[in-house]
Amino acid sequence: MTAETVAVGTEILLGDIVDTNSAELGKVLAEFGVLHLHRQTVGDNWKRLADALKTALSRSDIVFTIGGLGPTQDDVTRDGISSALRDQLIHDPLIEEAIREKLESRRIPWVESQARQAMRPASAEVIANPNGTAPGLICRKDGKVVVAMPGPRLEFLPMLLGPVSDYLRSVSDGxxxxxxxxxxxxxxxxxxxxxxxxxxxxxxxxxxxxxxxxxxxxxxxxxxxxxxxxxxxxxxxxxxxxxxxxxxxxxDDDTLESAVLAVLRGRSETLAVAESCTGGGLGERITSVPGSSDVFLGGVVSYSNALKVSMLGVSEKTIAEHGAVSEECAREMAEGIIEKSGATWGVSVTGVAGPDGGTVEKPVGLVFTAVSGTGGTTIERNVFPGTREAIRERSVKWALLQLRKRTLAE
Amino acid sequence: MTAETVAVGTEILLGDIVDTNSAELGKVLAEFGVLHLHRQTVGDNWKRLADALKTALSRSDIVFTIGGLGPTQDDVTRDGISSALRDQLIHDPLIEEAIREKLESRRIPWVESQARQAMRPASAEVIANPNGTAPGLICRKDGKVVVAMPGPRLEFLPMLLGPVSDYLRSVSDGxxxxxxxxxxxxxxxxxxxxxxxxxxxxxxxxxxxxxxxxxxxxxxxxxxxxxxxxxxxxxxxxxxxxxxxxxxxxxDDDTLESAVLAVLRGRSETLAVAESCTGGGLGERITSVPGSSDVFLGGVVSYSNALKVSMLGVSEKTIAEHGAVSEECAREMAEGIIEKSGATWGVSVTGVAGPDGGTVEKPVGLVFTAVSGTGGTTIERNVFPGTREAIRERSVKWALLQLRKRTLAE
Structure with missing residues (x-):
């Protein structure tokens, strides 16, 4: 069985948002053994959407639309599906009732434009949306199937993983x-x-x-x-x-951070971090792993020099002589967080994330990471290319990689 | 002028990666007034890629491909363009020389498969890629244009913002x-x-x-x-x-965090954070803003209860009586980080991010945020729906929103 995704939204084409929904759908289709051979994206334009749907219906068994189900005039997915399937739009009083109840319970006034969300192609089966007002739709006409889901991530994802997955289970083979x-x-x-x-x-x-x-x-x-x-x-x-x-x-779902945490967990060791240029990103990445609290104690985001001194015990002399972005400061940060937290391992990051603040000696992208543990403290120096975002992201990954190397060696 | 993007990669269709490159390209096209009306995504299959390119060339003035320029057998973009434009592939000794030099300077051995990257459609103009081995290509044949860029973000983005933007500047009108x-x-x-x-x-x-x-x-x-x-x-x-x-x-480029920082900067006030369930995500978000260091001093990621006590001065009694996820703990965290850092404002977040650890009284999604300043400490309680990731993301946004409200009120 083949499937195709048509994502709807001018904001996607303009690059205002990144389309993560289509990726989530791709994962689910792969799980069910459905071949996902094409994705298309069109703007909030019913004619181009209808054309995209016709192309998709001509070559794929199931077509999924994402987005364009809201209440505004820009939300044209219902119209596009109706046109591509030649299935007229009707007003569904049950949908309207459900929307009115939802708005009432949140004390949001009914606005007449909401009524658009109660329209659906005549053939459509309605998928309840407990997380928003627009329901999903499964439209079947002349052997063709279009499944429509809302675009906001927190509405889309539960619908995909719940009722749409149930539907896929019922139709997929292998x-x-x-x-x-x-x-x-x-x-x-x-x-x-x-x-x-x-x-x-x-x-x-x-x-x-x-x-x-x-x-x-x-x-x-x-x-x-x-x-x-x-x-x-x-x-x-x-x-x-x-x-x-x-x-x-x-x-599979292992990440560098989950792999490192698993090793430390196996040895009943703990971890704490001291971050400067990453501003909390290393802790954020580590704690993205469910259950990280049995290994990760926490850390200090010592963005200012004063906090490096007061909360991590970095010496004022070190900062005065070598600067906050230095091998010496990275070392004292990593050793300081062990001292303050009692963790087995301390990892520090200090660098110049840019875009400003670089010098010839310490250019934007210069980053020191230190890993401190029972075997001593090791420090690595690196100069990362790219934007502030890229430098910070690479610094986090680099720090995790250094920690992994140390744990493998000891 | 109209443009269309064709992203190439089975990993995109399978949802293994999220296609941020097409969004970046969309932003650049919008800046140059180029109408970006369609996006397509196909896997690593030269036939489907060639078909997608033919469709794109039939309706758009410029077609951009992203990805599929690597050295492996799966990298079929050169073949797809050659087929769609009917422009034969030739070996370019200058490209090969540049690749060999790059590998040599990084002490990476030459592998015969690299030679694939030295092939290009005969009409193509080569775009140098200082960040990787695969060059970009501008292919012009019979009035059609295909611009090919590599997929890895750190190669793609500099090429897009540099030479490809220069090219767009030279051809766009309005x-x-x-x-x-x-x-x-x-x-x-x-x-x-x-x-x-x-x-x-x-x-x-x-x-x-x-x-x-x-x-x-x-x-x-x-x-x-x-x-x-x-x-x-x-x-x-x-x-x-x-x-x-x-x-x-x-x-435009303002974010909630940059807007809040601008207000504080205007008043010469400073900010520090105390995070539990967000694990550093609030600090990470704040420091994503260039120049945040003149307002943001740093913070404590007090993931364990012990660190809440030792680094923020939360009382053991509070944790024993009310738990770490409580109004009382949120208050002491926010007040504690002001005490420790000397900041004007302290913001704290503590909650149950899940997926485990929820109880009837304190379900997954329960989050307290506190904002402490000269006008006292205010605390908000919320229960967020969704995954661990969604709860953490919403908690960060919610904390920033509370801080904004306080700064507007005072």
Whole structure:
């Protein structure tokens, strides 16, 4: 079975928002073994939307629309589907009632434009939306299917993972099973060279994806059941692992941070951080992992020099002589957070994130990370290219990578 | 002039990566007044890519491809362009030389598969890529133009903002000028109702976009020069501001965090944070603003209860009697970070981010934020729906919103 996504929204084309919804839908389709071969994006224009839907219906078994179901004049998805399926729009009093109840319970006044949300193609089945006013729709006409979902992420995601997944379960046959092998610290070409003939296999397939500082290998097989597919995938994953060694840090949903936390958890060790240029980003990344609290104690965001001194015990002399962005300051930050928190490991980051504040000696992108533990303190210096955002992101990843190296070595 | 984007990569369709590149390209096209009416995404399949390119070339003046220029067998963009434009691939010795030099300087061995990256359509002009091995390409054949850029973000973005922007400047006519009015604390329907007839205008157009907790209104005009367009946009923006009042927090690149920082900067006040469930995310968000260091002193990520006590002075009794997720604890965290840092304002967040750890009394999503300043300490309680990620994101936004309210009131 093939599926296609049509995302609707001028704001997507203008780059005002990043379309994460289509990616979430892609993941769900892959789970159900539905081939997702095309995505299209059009603006809030019913004619272009209707054309996109016709193209999609001509080549795909199920078409998913995302967005354009709101109450405003710009929300044209209902009209576009009606036109592409030649299925007239009708007013559904049950939808209107549900919307009125929802608004009332939140003490929001009824606005006449809300009535647009109560329209639907005559053939459509309604999907309740407990998180917003616009319901989803499953439209079936002449053997064609269009499933419409709202765009706001907090409405879209529960609908996708709940009723739309139930629908997919009821119509899909077979599964795609895949395992992603995650690699850090080895370039894509070298990885590919080491597993060349595995990549030439047709079942399972092995496909590489380069991420910032990482390479992911997706090993995929298609079969009648998950078990059959798994049986083909597992030996190839084992081969990859044995050829690449410790640069493989994890699989599937593992992240560098979850992998590091798992190692520390296994040893009953704890972690605390001292951040300057990343401003809390390292802690944020670590605590994005559910259950991180049994390893991660917390940290200090010592953005000002005064806080570096008062909360981490960095010496004023060090800052005066070497500056806050220095090997010496990174060392004292990492050692200071251990002192203050009692953690087994202390990790620090200090650098020049830019765009201003760079000098010839200390350019924008210069970052020091220190890892302190029972085996002493190690410090790494790096100069990252790119924007403030990129430098901060790379600094967080780099700090995690240094911590991983230390934990592997000890 | 119209443009269309074709993003290439099975990993995008599978949802393994979110396509931020197409959004960045969309922003640049809007700046140059190029109408971006369609986006397509296809996998690493040269036939479907060639079909997508043919469709795009039939309706758009310029087609941009993103991705698929790497050295592996999966990288089919060169082949797809060659097929769609009927322009044969040739080996370019200058590209190969540049790749060899780059690899050598990084001490990476030459792998034969790299030679794929030295192939290009015969008509193509090469765009140097200082951040990676694959060059970009501007292919012109029979009045059609395809611009190919590499997919890795840190290669794509500099090429887009540098040479590709230069190219667009040389070919575009007229400009689109737009101002985005950013609103927090008022729902989309109510906003629309208050500015209804402004939204019915054709030049400038006013389009609403709902974001998590925010509404953005994009006011857009198209004209021969930026000045002419600006003259049409400004009065409408002024009207919107006067009708909506203080729910308008900023414009264009302003973010809630940059708006709050600007207010504090204007008063020479400082800010520090005390975070639990957000793990550093609030500090990260605040320090994403360049120049935040003159207002933001830093903070404590008190993930463990022990750190709440030792680093923020939260009383053990408070935690024992009310728990770490409580109004009382939020208050002591916010007041404690002022005490420790000397900041004018202290903001704290403590909550249950889930997915585990919820109880009937304190469910997943329960979050307390406190804002402490010279006018005292105010605390808000909220229960956010959604995933761990959504709860943490909403908590950060909510904390900033509370701080903004306090600064407006005082």
């Amino acid at each position: 599964v795609i099973y895949s395992t992603t092998v995650k690699i850090v610290g080895m370039g894509e070409s070298i990885v590919e060279n080491k597993i060349k003939e595995l990549m030439e296999g047709e079942d399972p397939t092995v496909a590489p994806y380069a991420k910032t500082g990482e390479v992911h290998l997706r090993v995929t097989s298609r079969a009648a059941s998950k078990e059959d597919a798994e049986e083909k995938v597992s030996p190839v994953v084992a081969q990859i692992k044995s050829r690449l060694g410790e640069v493989v840090y994890g699989f | 400009v689109i000028y737009s101002t985005t009015v950013k609103i927090v604390g008022m729902g989309e329907s109510i906003v629309e109702n208050k500015i209804k007839e402004l939204m019915e205008g054709e030049d400038p157009t006013v389009a609403p976009y709902a974001k998590t907790g925010e509404v953005h209104l994009r006011v857009t005009s198209r004209a021969a020069s930026k000045e002419d367009a600006e003259e049409k946009v400004s009065p409408v923006v002024a009207q919107i501001k006067s009708r909506l009042g203080e729910v308008v927090y900023g414009f």
